[in-house]
Amino acid sequence: MPGEIPLSDGTPSVARSVLIDGRVHRSTGPWTPAVHALLLHLEAVGFEGAPRVIGFDDHGREVLTWIDGEAPRYPWPEWIQNDDAITSLGALLRAYHDAVRSFVPPADAQWRRWLGHPGGSLIRHGDLWPSNVVFRAEVPVALIDWE
Template sequence: MRRDDEQPLSGGNVSEGVVRVGDTVRRPAGPWTPAVHALLAHLHEVGFGAAPRPLGIDDQGREVLAFMPGDVVWPDRFSLVDPARQLARVARLIRDFHDAVQDFTPPSDARWQTPIPAEGDDIIAHNDLAPWNLVVADEARWAFIDWDGAGPGSRLWDVAYA
């Protein structure tokens, strides 16, 4: 049942059932959601703000995340990462994420949704670092979204995918 204040998100690669409610995003939850929320909470606890803050589960069983304002780079905003200086910024953002996740210990009952199993397991990788998951708000605020595919992987896997 859709609430009156829900706005379907559009553009790029938006998954079905993802809506914006005020300053939050609501999306279908799955068995991986508790592990992903633990990961996102850890990232915020260690000061990595380029990921949405997890806010729990709503009364419809959907995960609730802080909305990350800005424009998604894909499919028609590649100018946001041009010139090469901006691409270097994306690389630094990936490095900052990998450094922030290095000390994360997943819950003992963690379940991950990994459609393409990555080689290695030295970190919990995003596994979908791509232009359709990069939000650029302004010069100061960039973020990665769509963390539901996070799971065991390696720094190299994430960088190669990106």
């Protein structure tokens, strides 16, 4: 569609994402309401390392905030392996786990099943790798590609 900038790292993705007017528009799935509930919770508890839910567009795609920075693509930049980047990513993940601790999923929540059902309650990103982390000045600031 005119005005859409495809967002892809070149790997197959469940969600087709495009950038329109500074906002991310992504295809949806049965898990979208549960993911939105999680993202809204993260926003409510002050976790800044995830996109914000805006709503849906006229094509039924979810609309999320764009997070400025760099989501590295393969071949990985050398700095991604430095101690500061790795330590900072650990701190971001710790902040996420602290924030998600108080999350109570909707009773009818459907989640994307990457590895089958592990049993019990486990709320995780599930696809954490460099291309799903936004960095600024070589410091991780956000986790993206929630599905």
